[in-house]
Amino acid sequence: MSMLMSSTIEQEEKIKSLCSYLSKQVFPRYIQEEFVEVEKLFSIDGKTLEYVESLDDASRVITALNTIISILETSSISSGYEALFTESIHTLQSYQIAFPFPLSFFTEHKPAHFSK
Numbered sequence: 001m002s003m004l005m006s007s008t009i010e011q012e013e014k015i016k017s018l019c020s021y022l023s024k025q026v027f028p029r030y031i032q033e034e035f036v037e038v039e040k041l042f043s044i045d046g047k048t049l050e051y052v053e054s055l056d057d058a059s060r061v062i063t064a065l066n067t068i069i070s071i072l073e074t075s076s077i078s079s080g081y082e083a084l085f086t087e088s089i090h091t092l093q094s095y096q097i098a099f100p101f102p103l104s105f106f107t108e109h110k111p112a113h114f115s116k
Contacts, residue, residue, distance in 0.1 A: 007058035012049050015058065018065040019044045026072050030109040042100055051095040061095055064088040068099070077107050 023042050052058050067088045071081045085103040092099050 005055045007049075007052050007055055011055070011058035011062065012052070015049065015052065015061055015065065016044050018062065018069065022065070022069060022072075026069060030072075030106055044097065048096055051097075057095060060091055061097065064091040071103070072106055077103070079103075079107070 019042055027042070052061055065088075067084060071077060071085050074081075082103050089099045089102075
């Protein structure tokens with residue numbers, strides 16, 4: 001008999017935090033806010049998190065989000081990241097999390113300077 005451990009509240013909060021960081025810190029570097037409300041492009045709600053059922057699921061989603069953030073925060077995004085970026089998007093989609101852009105969007109829209 002195998003046991004399935006459900007995702008923890010902390011993991012769900014981490015997922016929400018990473019999504020918020022993408023929307024509030026990363027996307028505005030690529031998208032001019034006067035044309036679109038950037039924060040509404042990518043968000044996670046409780047209903048979406050219902051698809052992230054286990055510890056393993058949550059870990060996969062967190063890893064995918066961290067990978068996307070890392071790629072988008074590199075000083076020069078290359079097409080060499082395409083497979084990894086696409087794999088991360090597919091991971092999110094398998095949990096009903098729709099990521100709004102392909103990597104090509106970010107390579108075509110040059111970011112403002114990153115400040116951490």
